[in-house]
Structure formats: C-alpha cells, structure tokens
Amino acid sequence: MKKNITSLMTAALLVFLLAGTASSAQKKEYKNIRTIGNKGKDSTAFTRTQITPSKGDIAAGVNYPGLGFRYFVDDDVSLEVKTQLEKDIFVGGLRGYGYIGRESNILFFTGLEADYTSFKGEVSEGAGIALGIFVGGEYFFDRQWSFQADFGPAYLWLSDSKTAVSVSGLEYVVNFGINLYFGR
Numbered sequence: 001m002k003k004n005i006t007s008l009m010t011a012a013l014l015v016f017l018l019a020g021t022a023s024s025a026q027k028k029e030y031k032n033i034r035t036i037g038n039k040g041k042d043s044t045a046f047t048r049t050q051i052t053p054s055k056g057d058i059a060a061g062v063n064y065p066g067l068g069f070r071y072f073v074d075d076d077v078s079l080e081v082k083t084q085l086e087k088d089i090f091v092g093g094l095r096g097y098g099y100i101g102r103e104s105n106i107l108f109f110t111g112l113e114a115d116y117t118s119f120k121g122e123v124s125e126g127a128g129i130a131l132g133i134f135v136g137g138e139y140f141f142d143r144q145w146s147f148q149a150d151f152g153p154a155y156l157w158l159s160d161s162k163t164a165v166s167v168s169g170l171e172y173v174v175n176f177g178i179n180l181y182f183g184r
Contacts, residue, residue, distance in 0.1 A: 057072045058182045059179045065085060066091070070097075091117045092116055097111040109138070111150075129157050130156045131154065132173060134151060134175070137149065
C-alpha cells in the first residue's frame with residue numbers, strides 16, 4: 001500500500017514538473033495596455049491573459065473512479081459534489097477548495113472533504129463516513145481543460161450492518177482527475 005501511494009505521489013510530482021517546463025516554453029498570450037505614469041509620461045505594461053477559473057465558473061470532472069461537478073463561489077473558493085463507484089462500493093460527498101496560489105496556468109489549493117460511503121461484500125454490508133483534508137494543484141492546458149492531483153489524510157468510520165462490527169482509522173487518499181470548464 002505504501003509503495004502504491006509513493007508511486008502515485010511521484011507520478012503527480014513529475015506531471016507538475018513537466019507541466020511547469022511546458023508552460024514556460026509555450027507561447028504566452030499578452031495584451032498591450034497603455035497607461036499614464038504618475039508624472040504624466042506614457043508607459044507600456046503587459047498583462048497575462050487569465051486562463052484559470054474565477055467566480056461563477058462551472059466544471060465537470062472525471063476522476064478515478066468517478067465524477068464531480070464544481071462551482072466557483074468566489075475567485076478563490078469552489079465547491080464540488082462528487083461520486084466514486086467501484087465494484088460493490090459507493091462514495092458520495094462534498095469538497096470545499098481554497099485556492100492559495102495562481103502561477104500562470106497552475107492553481108494550488110487546499111481543502112476539506114466529507115463523504116458518505118457504502119459497501120457490500122460476500123459476508124459484509126454496511127456504510128460509514130469519511131472526513132479529510134487535502135492539498136494539491138491543477139494544471140490548465142487551456143481555458144477549458146485541466147489536470148488535477150491532490151492527496152491528504154482522511155479519517156474513516158465504517159460499520160457492518162450484518163455483524164454490528166465497526167472500524168475506524170486514518171488512511172491516506174490520492175486523487176487524479178481531468179476537468180472540463182464551461183461558460184468561459
């Protein structure tokens with residue numbers, strides 16, 4: 001298990017490093033703006049065209065193994081409703097994102113997550129909740145498409161309804177996904 005998490009975190013780090021290299025090499029979109037300086041002299045300033053999301057933007061995401069829908073309530077805050085399905089396992093919940101940095105086409109974030117989960121096995125069946133925190137980043141290929149990766153600890157409480165056995169504990173979660181932004 002630790003080997004899988006280490007491999008996934010290493011892969012995510014490599015993707016972000018390669019994305020940063022590609023973004024510095026890609027053609028930049030600039031607008032030429034004329035401004036008046038404080039002494040009345042003309043000066044020229046350049047600003048980057050924003051490709052990261054802002055208030056009111058909506059996104060649909062595909063993550064392994066599920067879907068999510070995100071809405072930006074502010075430039076630096078978004079909410080996501082998500083679901084994940086695996087054989088005999090369902091997870092559905094809400095995530096809150098707080099964006100802590102914008103580097104050209106990369107967004108860094110941290111957040112909180114609350115999920116309901118249910119499971120059914122050959123001898124067990126039950127449900128529970130998970131509460132977690134996470135950190136990560138989102139790399140924008142253009143104004144509509146992005147790749148996202150995050151990781152963090154989640155505390156799980158699960159209960160088997162057939163045997164009344166319950167278990168709880170801290171686990172580490174890694175998420176990868178592709179997002180499509182609408183209305184931009």
